[in-house]
Amino acid sequence: KMSNKYEKIKEDRYQRFVFTLNQCGKFLLDATDEDIETCIFEDFDIGVRGDICDDNLEIFIDEGWIDEEIKEKCLQLRSLFLAIQTEQSQIWNIQSVRISKVWLEILELSDEIKSLLYY
Secondary structure, X not given: OXXXXXXXXXXXXXXXXXXXXXXXXXXXXXXXXXXXXHHHHHHHHHHHHHOOOHHHHHHHHHHOOOOHHHHXXXXXXXXXXXXXXXXXXXXXXXXHHHHOHHHHHHHHHHHHHHHHOOO
C-alpha cells in the first residue's frame, strides 16, 4: 500500500511539472496581459522553482518519464527564466514577454520540451 501512495505522489509531481510547462509557450504572444501575468509571473514563476527542480527531474528520469535531453532542456529553461529576475530585471514585465528575444527563447524552449514529452 505504501508503494502505491509513493507512486501517486510521483505522478502528482509529474502532472504539476506538465502543468508548469503548459503555462509557458508561444501561445502567450497573443494572450491578454492578464493571461501573461497569471501564466508567467504567477503559475510558471512558482512552478519553475518547485516542479522543475533537480529532485523531480531525477525522479522522472528514474521512472522513464523523461530522458536526458528533456532534463537538460528543463535545466536550461529554469536557468534562463531565473536569470531574467536576477540579471535582466528590466525585462521582467508583461510587455517584454511579447517583444524580448530572451523571453522568446524561453517560450520556444518550453514549447520544445512539451513537444518532446512522451508520458
